[in-house]
Each structure stands twice: as structure tokens, then as C-alpha cells.
Amino acid sequence: DQQVKQNSPSLSVQEGRISILNCDYTNSMFDYFLWYKKYPAEGPTFLISISSIKDKNEDGRFTVFLNKSAKHLSLHIVPSQPGDSAVYFCAASRLGSQGNLIFGKGTKLSVKP
Amino acid sequence: SQTIHQWPATLVQPVGSPLSLECTVEGTSNPNLYWYRQAAGRGLQLLFYSVGIGQISSEVPQNLSASRPQDRQFILSSKKLLLSDSGFYLCAWSRGTSNQPQHFGDGTRLSIL
Numbered sequence: 001d002q003q004v005k006q007n008s009p010s011l012s013v014q015e016g017r018i019s020i021l022n023c024d025y026t027n028s029m030f031d032y033f034l035w036y037k038k039y040p041a042e043g044p045t046f047l048i049s050i051s052s053i054k055d056k057n058e059d060g061r062f063t064v065f066l067n068k069s070a071k072h073l074s075l076h077i078v079p080s081q082p083g084d085s086a087v088y089f090c091a092a093s094r095l096g097s098q099g100n101l102i103f104g105k106g107t108k109l110s111v112k113p
Numbered sequence: 114s115q116t117i118h119q120w121p122a123t124l125v126q127p128v129g130s131p132l133s134l135e136c137t138v139e140g141t142s143n144p145n146l147y148w149y150r151q152a153a154g155r156g157l158q159l160l161f162y163s164v165g166i167g168q169i170s171s172e173v174p175q176n177l178s179a180s181r182p183q184d185r186q187f188i189l190s191s192k193k194l195l196l197s198d199s200g201f202y203l204c205a206w207s208r209g210t211s212n213q214p215q216h217f218g219d220g221t222r223l224s225i226l
């Protein structure tokens with residue numbers, strides 16, 4: 001049973017426009033959510049996180065939104081740049097799990113010049 | 114600043130041979146340590162985590178084992194590799210408090226022949 005789902009395997013966006021990456025989860029005990037960016041043959045790089053007490057967190061061009069009632073979070077990248085092209089993973093953890101992360105399968109973002 | 118080192122970057126091993134992958138962290142003490150595997154076309158699956166020296170928890174039954182002989186050293190091992198052990202192995206660390214992001218190494222691409 002997949003507890004964290006990224007239903008779009010790929011997304012293509014024009015440079016300068018907004019990229020919206022979506023993630024759904026099923027476990028209501030999750031209380032911390034993260035987004036990672038991954039280039040081929042490299043480890044994931046932490047981008048941004050949000051705890052369940054918030055509904056929005058912003059860091060430069062990256063904003064994460066959390067809708068707890070819908071068990072949905074999204075990552076907005078504005079403006080998108082070609083260097084943002086990578087696979088983006090959503091992850092979640094629950095209180096008391098020693099920080100163990102449950103990852104989605106990823107969405108490949110392509111930003112076209 | 115903290116850094117995480119994983120080696121080797123790539124490894125080709127025959128079926129039935131042993132395995133030892135090493136991961137070390139610098140610039141922090143008493144981190145939580147993690148081993149993940151990413152199989153082709155899939156998300157990251159947590160294999161083992163450790164909250165201290167000699168403390169190992171396994172998330173999935175498998176042909177692999179992990180050890181933490183020192184505070185900042187985490188080793189992934191196998192006595193006899195199977196074809197299904199092929200994949201991209203990632204080590205990660207996080208601070209030992211709640212709601213902390215994990216930071217990943219660059220991974221080891223393991224191919225079993």
C-alpha cells in the first residue's frame with residue numbers, strides 16, 4: 001500500500017512559468033513533509049519542508065502548500081528555470097518514527113527554454 | 114558544515130559474492146543514519162536506520178544487513194548477493210531530533226551479474 005503518492009510521473013513546463021508538483025498521502029499520522037530534488041546518478045537534495053501545524057512554507061522560488069483535510073501537498077516553483085529540470089520526490093514522516101521517511105515515486109520535471 | 118561520503122560510486126559484483134558499502138558523516142555528532150535503495154523506476158525504500166552506535170533497525174526483510182561500528186559510520190553488507198539486490202543504494206543522515214530533513218550521499222550504483 002503506497003502511503004505517499006505522486007500520480008504524475010512527468011511534467012513539462014516552459015521557462016519562466018510556474019511548475020506545480022503534487023503529492024497525496026493516506027496516513028493521517030504523518031506530521032512532517034518534505035520535497036527533494038534529484039539529478040541522475042546523484043543523491044536527493046533537500047529542498048523544502050513543512051510541518052503539519054502550517055499550511056504554507058516559502059523559500060525563495062519554492063513554496064510548499066499543505067492541505068491536511070485533503071491529505072494533499074504541492075510544490076510550486078516560480079519562475080521555473082531549465083536548471084530545475086530533475087526528478088522531484090515528496091516524502092513524509094510521522095511523529096515517533098525516528099524521522100523515517102516514506103517517499104513517493106517521484107515526478108520528472110522538464111523545464112524547456 | 115556537515116558532509117556525507119559514500120563509496121564506491123559504482124560496483125559490479127557476481128551473484129553469490131559478498132558486499133560491503135560504507136558511509137561516513139562529518140561535521141556532526143550522534144546523527145541518525147539511514148540506508149535506502151532505489152530500484153529502477155521506483156521510489157526510495159528505507160532498508161535500515163540507526164539512532165546510535167550498535168543500534169540497527171530493519172524496515173524490510175531482505176538479504177542485507179547493516180552495522181554502525183562508530184558514531185558516524187554506517188555499513189551495508191551482504192554475505193551472498195542476489196540478482197534482486199541490484200539497485201541504487203543511498204545513505205542519509207539527519208539530526209537526532211524530530212522533524213529534521215535527511216541529507217543524502219551521492220549513492221552507489223550496484224549491478225549484480
